[in-house]
Amino acid sequence: MKGFLGFLSFVLVVGGLQGLVQHFFDTWIPVMGFMRHVYVDGYEIYIGVALLVLGTAVGVAAGRKDGTREG
Template sequence: MTSTPAKSPSAAVSGLLAFVLVVGGGSGLLHEWLGWIHFMGFVRLLVPDGYETYGYVVMVAAGLAVGAVGDSLARRARS
């Protein structure tokens, strides 16, 4: 049985931030396009009025970028 090494705190925080940005941005896009409820309604406070769709797309892209950085930090810590 092998044990997995603990993630560094920066990798864990970046993973959480990436999750919030991607899920919150996706939820906002679904709300804008289909009128569904906001799963993570607090992210609407991060987007300027009138630019909701663009803001949510930027949030998803930023979340993917933060996730990639966090993954590279976790890989660097393992090696």
């Protein structure tokens, strides 16, 4: 499960960065072409930031040991 969550986190973060790069630089990086279908015209920034936040949250959840807090 930890490996799957790590992979999902990677996909979400790269997809978010890819959308932001496309919006600000008007260049689509063909790393993951299927992410192009996630973005809606006019909402690229919001969707990109949301994917980055969600990917970071999934990555933090994947990094936790057995789903419990350490500290």
